Amino acid sequence: MRDTLSLLDQVPFPAIRRGKLDTLQVNVGYRCNQSCFHCHVNAGPNRTEEMSAQVADVVLDFVKRRRIAMLDITGGAPELNANFRHLVTEARKLGTKVMDRCNLTILEQPGQEDLAEFLCEHRVEVVASMPCYLQDNVERQRGKGVFDGSIRGLKKLNALGFGRDPRLTLNLVYNPQGPALPPPQASLEADYKRVLGENYGIVFNKLFVLANMPIQRFGSTLVSKGQFGDYMKLLRSSHSDANLDSVMCRSLVSVDWQGYLYDCDFNQMLGLPLRIAGKPRAHLRDAIGRDLDGNAIVVRDHCYGCTAGQGSSCGGALA
Numbered sequence: 001m002r003d004t005l006s007l008l009d010q011v012p013f014p015a016i017r018r019g020k021l022d023t024l025q026v027n028v029g030y031r032c033n034q035s036c037f038h039c040h041v042n043a044g045p046n047r048t049e050e051m052s053a054q055v056a057d058v059v060l061d062f063v064k065r066r067r068i069a070m071l072d073i074t075g076g077a078p079e080l081n082a083n084f085r086h087l088v089t090e091a092r093k094l095g096t097k098v099m100d101r102c103n104l105t106i107l108e109q110p111g112q113e114d115l116a117e118f119l120c121e122h123r124v125e126v127v128a129s130m131p132c133y134l135q136d137n138v139e140r141q142r143g144k145g146v147f148d149g150s151i152r153g154l155k156k157l158n159a160l161g162f163g164r165d166p167r168l169t170l171n172l173v174y175n176p177q178g179p180a181l182p183p184p185q186a187s188l189e190a191d192y193k194r195v196l197g198e199n200y201g202i203v204f205n206k207l208f209v210l211a212n213m214p215i216q217r218f219g220s221t222l223v224s225k226g227q228f229g230d231y232m233k234l235l236r237s238s239h240s241d242a243n244l245d246s247v248m249c250r251s252l253v254s255v256d257w258q259g260y261l262y263d264c265d266f267n268q269m270l271g272l273p274l275r276i277a278g279k280p281r282a283h284l285r286d287a288i289g290r291d292l293d294g295n296a297i298v299v300r301d302h303c304y305g306c307t308a309g310q311g312s313s314c315g316g317a318l319a
């Protein structure tokens with residue numbers, strides 16, 4: 001895979017600082033049952049990084065002592081981690097909201113037959129990747145058979161009440177096929193609701209529209225095709241200062257499978273740790289008693305992917 005970090009230091013991104021922390025985003029490992037073309041994690045079935053039970057307990061300690069409002073669990077396919085259900089169950093007992101970034105096809109994997117019921121029982125907010133409502137586009141990004149598996153997964157979630165019952169949130173995630181900015185979120189959400197509703201009887205709450213980050217598999221492909229420079233120009237020229245106030249790193253901190261901290265999942269994948277008091281990297285256990293408010297955020301040119309156009313975050317458009 002081609003390196004992109006060395007290409008992300010061309011035009012300085014504005015300095016930004018942390019605000020109040022409300023979300024702990026935990027990447028429990030890079031193993032996944034899929035190997036999507038646009039994956040910023042470079043996840044796949046052969047990745048071996050997995051969060052241990054000891055680190056999962058540090059996560060729960062942090063959630064409890066810092067009264068974290070939202071535990072956002074991601075991967076890879078986070079449900080494949082042996083400690084996933086423990087994290088969910090214990091965090092919910094603490095009254096913390098839990099979000100599962102689910103690829104939908106995991107719901108049919110051996111050993112995961114009861115996953116949808118588990119998510120339902122614990123009122124986990126499901127955020128599911130669905131980069132198009134058309135089969136060809138989904139399978140070009142995510143692999144053959146993924147569209148039908150995703151539709152079956154959505155139907156299963158709907159049957160349990162996700163997307164219908166106000167206590168069972170089901171949000172979908174769109175990202176563009178290639179090096180272009182995403183279309184306006186509201187109109188695309190209306191298209192998704194119409195097509196998925198009419199063709200498959202599927203309902204969901206919101207569509208989160210995300211820009212592709214010029215890193216890992218997607219960034220590497222852009223470099224190979226000679227499109228990296230043009231995509232970066234597009235992101236920089238579409239930058240809006242108004243989005244700086246709401247980029248997700250102001251209120252979220254990202255934790256890797258070993259418990260080290262980053263300002264966001266993208267920085268985690270680039271190996272750019274969160275800096276506390278000038279230290280090269282910090283562990284979650286060192287941050288339990290430390291206030292991160294006002295801490296400088298580590299930025300590079302990929303950050304323009306968060307501020308271009310309508311803006312982009314794990315929760316969709318910022319504008």
Ligand code: SF4
Pocket residue numbers: 032033034035036038039040041042043044075076077103129
């Ligand atoms: S994009 Fe999601 S589903 Fe696809 S390989 Fe990456 S982690 Fe797995």
Ligand code: SF4
Pocket residue numbers: 247248249250263264265266267297298299300302303304306
């Ligand atoms: S890439 Fe990460 S650090 Fe940069 S603006 Fe986006 S969320 Fe913040």
